[in-house]
Amino acid sequence: MVGKLQNGDRLRPIDLARGHGLSTQAVRNYEEAGILPAAGRTAHGYRTYTSLHARALGAFLALLPGHGHRSAASIMRAVNRGAAGEAYRLIDESHAQLLDDRRTLWAVESALRDLAHAEVPVPSAVASRPGGTFVGPLAAELGIRPATLRKWERAGLVRPRRDPLTGYRVYGEADVRDARLAHQLRRGGYLLEQIASVIAQVRDAGGPEPLEATLRDWHDRVSARGRAMLSGAAELEAYLRERG
Structure with missing residues (x-):
């Protein structure tokens, strides 16, 4: 789904959820936890998402197998608040733990x-x-x-x-x-x-x-965790590029 969206496209919570096999409540929870950027709002107060949110969600889900929920969530929160250096440090810690x-x-x-x-x-x-x-x-x-x-x-x-x-x-x-x-x-x-x-x-x-x-x-x-870290890094890099 991500590849077919343009930055100006708008997604409802159910669109974003279905595209990743999740519930709409899970998407809302991820946003509230800072894993996703804040959603836009319609005139009536409904959430709207874009391809950037789809990229963020894809990156988080790709990071999960290699880094675990806690670290993956912390990495995404750091990226979303503009603290890329903190995100890289967390990634380094996961790699160090894997090496250990x-x-x-x-x-x-x-x-x-x-x-x-x-x-x-x-x-x-x-x-x-x-x-x-x-x-x-x-x-x-x-x-x-x-x-x-x-x-x-x-x-x-x-x-x-x-x-x-x-x-x-x-x-x-x-x-x-x-x-x-x-x-x-x-x-x-x-x-x-x-x-x-x-x-x-x-x-x-x-x-x-x-x-x-x-x-x-x-x-x-x-080995599976090491490979998952590679996949997670690729998805996170794609998200960072789209964030600009």
Whole structure:
């Protein structure tokens, strides 16, 4: 519809809504939120829109998949009040977040590869019990302090059981896996909160191997978001050109 309109053409709210598969109430809401420029008014007070509004609405809808509703709305509001620099900053922030997500994905994949190739040491008879390893040997294997493992436990990264006789922490096979994964991600500079989310996915998937499907989906979503940002940028550029 946009390509067939001239700047002087007038659209009713229902025309603009139908052209984008929306309700007229949604169009009014977007205008009131500053996502669209203010509508013109007829002598009787009815809203009228133009090709500029159609461009603005198309730009906003194109920005949504890549930037999310909050950022897309903020970008459009900045453009509509003439603060292009603010809009560009918001776009840069979204791209930076996408890059951070992509780097996290790479780090998780790298950590899981390292985990798969890691050799599992045989614990000594003094430092272990059947079915698990104590905090000291595990910390020594990872090259960290026992206090670090206890901190990771408080953050939910590892969940050792307690020996019923001694009360000592006993790390089972899954705990050792989680500790190694946490260690790899910490070396990559990731926060405990970020690592906890990754380890929760590993646990939900039943281990690193079943997580491969999740990682493929993560790849697809990151790529789709990057492509959506390109489409959104093209529509926003068209709107900026029409605004003049």
